[in-house]
Amino acid sequence: MKTVLRCAVALVLAVGPAGLVASPVRAEAAPGWAELAPGVGYRELTVSTPHGDARVYAVRADLRGPGVRADLLFPGAVAARAPLTRLAGARGAVAAVNGDFFDISEEQHPGVAATGAASGPAVYRGRALKAAVPQAQRFGWWPPPGSTDQDVLGVGVDGVARLGRLVLRGHLLAASGVWPLGGLNQYALPVGSIGVFTSDWGEVSRARAACGNDESRSAPCTADTWEVTVRRGRVAAVSATPGTGPIPAGSTVLLGREAGARVLAGLPVGTPVAVDYRLASGEPVPFRFALGAYRLLRGGAAPAGLDTTAVEPRSAVGLAAGGRVLTLLSTDGREGTSTGLTLTELAEAVRDLGCPDGVYLDGGASATLVARDRATGELTVRNHLDHGQERPVPNALGIFAG
Incomplete structure (x- = not known):
C-alpha cells in the first residue's frame, strides 16, 4: 500500500x-x-x-x-x-x-442513573483522578488482544507523550487488619471489593458502583453494600447504602460490596483508619x-x-x-x-x-x-x-x- x-x-x-x-x-x-x-x-x-x-x-x-x-x-x-x-x-x-x-446508559439497572464517568484511569496535574473499572464493565468495543482496561495515553513530567498502563495500588488500614482497595472514583467496582471516592468524584450517586459484576456489565446490582466516611483519620459516618451528593474536601468515602461491605461494617464510628492509594505505571517518568x-x-x-x-x-x-x-x-x-x-x-x-x-x-x-x-x-x-x-x-x- x-x-x-x-x-x-x-x-x-x-x-x-x-x-x-x-x-x-x-x-x-x-x-x-x-x-x-x-x-x-x-x-x-x-x-x-x-x-x-x-x-x-x-x-x-x-x-x-x-x-x-x-x-x-x-x-x-x-x-x-x-x-x-x-x-x-x-x-x-x-x-x-x-x-x-464512558458510562453512558444504565437501561439494565432500573432506578440507577448513568454516572457519565470515564472507564479508564485518569491523571490530572500529577494527581490520580480515577482508576479503571473492570474490563467487563467498560463501554465501547472490546479491546484487541494484549490491551487492558488500564491502558492510557499521557504526557510525562518531561513533556514527552507516551503509552502506558496505570494500575491502582492502595490499602485500607485499621487495627483489625489491612485490606486492598479495588477502586478509585469508579462507576463500577470489582465484586467483593472496597472502593475509594474523593471530592473529585462529583455529586452523582455512587449506587452504580455496586451494579454489574466481573463478567457482565448488565448483571444486577447488589444490595450487600456498606459505606463509610472518613475524616481526620477516623470513621465519621456509616451507611448501609451508597450515598449521593458532593464529598467535602478532606473527606474520603469508602464503599464496599459483598465481602468488602462486611469489612467496612466492622468499622464503627470513631474507628481510627488510614487510606493510601496511587496509580502505578512502572515507568521511571511519572505522568503529568x-x-x-x-x-x-x-x-x-x-x-x-x-x-x-x-x-x-x-x-x-x-x-x-x-x-x-x-x-x-x-x-x-x-x-x-x-x-x-x-x-x-x-x-x-x-x-x-x-x-x-x-x-x-x-x-x-x-x-x-x-x-x-x-x-x-x-x-x-x-x-x-x-x-x-x-x-x-x-x-x-x-x-x-x-
Missing part, C-alpha cells in the same frame, strides 16, 4: 508492516498544514476505502515548540460531562479531541496527565485481532518523534456521504500520517475534533457530528500554544 501523507516529521512511502491487517485504503491529503498557532497545524484529508470515502480531520502539535503543550480536559468532576467546545473553550485550548469511553485509551499502533504495527469490519466515526491520537509530536484526528461517518472507518483502517490512516504509535478513543457519536481559527479566534467543531449535535463527554485531550 503506497501512501502520500506527511505528518510531523516524515514522508512515509511504505508497505504496511507485519501485524497490520492489509486493506485497500488510499489517503489523499489536502495540500499542507494550515497553522493554528506556532507549532500547531491543521489539515483535512480524504481516505478512500472499499466502503466509500471517509473525511479525516487532523491537528498536529509539536510539543518541542515554545509554549506548545497537551493536557487533560474534564468538567472538574469525574462523574460529569460537557461538550468538547465548552471543555476546550473554558481552558483556552487551541484544539482538542474527545477522550475515553493521562487518560484511558486503547492501543492502535506500536512501532508501526497494529495489534493482532484489530477489528476489520465495523465502520464507525472514529477518534485517535498518533505519536511521532519519540512522543514529542502528537497528531489528533477524528472522522465523519454518520452524516452526509462520508463513511466512517474500521479500526484497521484507522490504524492505517494514523500510520500514514507518519505516526508509528497511536491509540483510539471513544468513537461513534462521541467522535469530535475542535480547533480555533487563527484569524477569528473562533473555536469550532471540524468534523460532521451524529445528528449535528455535540455529545457531552467526560474528558478530552487538549492542545495549548503560547
Whole structure:
C-alpha cells in the first residue's frame, strides 16, 4: 500500500508492516498544514476505502515548540460531562479531541442513573483522578488482544507523550487488619471489593458502583453494600447504602460490596483508619496527565485481532518523534456521504500520517475534533457530528500554544 501523507516529521512511502491487517485504503491529503498557532497545524484529508470515502480531520502539535503543550480536559468532576467546545473553550485550548469511553446508559439497572464517568484511569496535574473499572464493565468495543482496561495515553513530567498502563495500588488500614482497595472514583467496582471516592468524584450517586459484576456489565446490582466516611483519620459516618451528593474536601468515602461491605461494617464510628492509594505505571517518568485509551499502533504495527469490519466515526491520537509530536484526528461517518472507518483502517490512516504509535478513543457519536481559527479566534467543531449535535463527554485531550 503506497501512501502520500506527511505528518510531523516524515514522508512515509511504505508497505504496511507485519501485524497490520492489509486493506485497500488510499489517503489523499489536502495540500499542507494550515497553522493554528506556532507549532500547531491543521489539515483535512480524504481516505478512500472499499466502503466509500471517509473525511479525516487532523491537528498536529509539536510539543518541542515554545509554549506548545497537551493536557487533560474534564468538567472538574469525574462523574460529569460537557461538550468538547465548552471543555476546550473554558481552558483556552487551541484544539482538542474527545477522550475515553464512558458510562453512558444504565437501561439494565432500573432506578440507577448513568454516572457519565470515564472507564479508564485518569491523571490530572500529577494527581490520580480515577482508576479503571473492570474490563467487563467498560463501554465501547472490546479491546484487541494484549490491551487492558488500564491502558492510557499521557504526557510525562518531561513533556514527552507516551503509552502506558496505570494500575491502582492502595490499602485500607485499621487495627483489625489491612485490606486492598479495588477502586478509585469508579462507576463500577470489582465484586467483593472496597472502593475509594474523593471530592473529585462529583455529586452523582455512587449506587452504580455496586451494579454489574466481573463478567457482565448488565448483571444486577447488589444490595450487600456498606459505606463509610472518613475524616481526620477516623470513621465519621456509616451507611448501609451508597450515598449521593458532593464529598467535602478532606473527606474520603469508602464503599464496599459483598465481602468488602462486611469489612467496612466492622468499622464503627470513631474507628481510627488510614487510606493510601496511587496509580502505578512502572515507568521511571511519572505522568503529568493521562487518560484511558486503547492501543492502535506500536512501532508501526497494529495489534493482532484489530477489528476489520465495523465502520464507525472514529477518534485517535498518533505519536511521532519519540512522543514529542502528537497528531489528533477524528472522522465523519454518520452524516452526509462520508463513511466512517474500521479500526484497521484507522490504524492505517494514523500510520500514514507518519505516526508509528497511536491509540483510539471513544468513537461513534462521541467522535469530535475542535480547533480555533487563527484569524477569528473562533473555536469550532471540524468534523460532521451524529445528528449535528455535540455529545457531552467526560474528558478530552487538549492542545495549548503560547
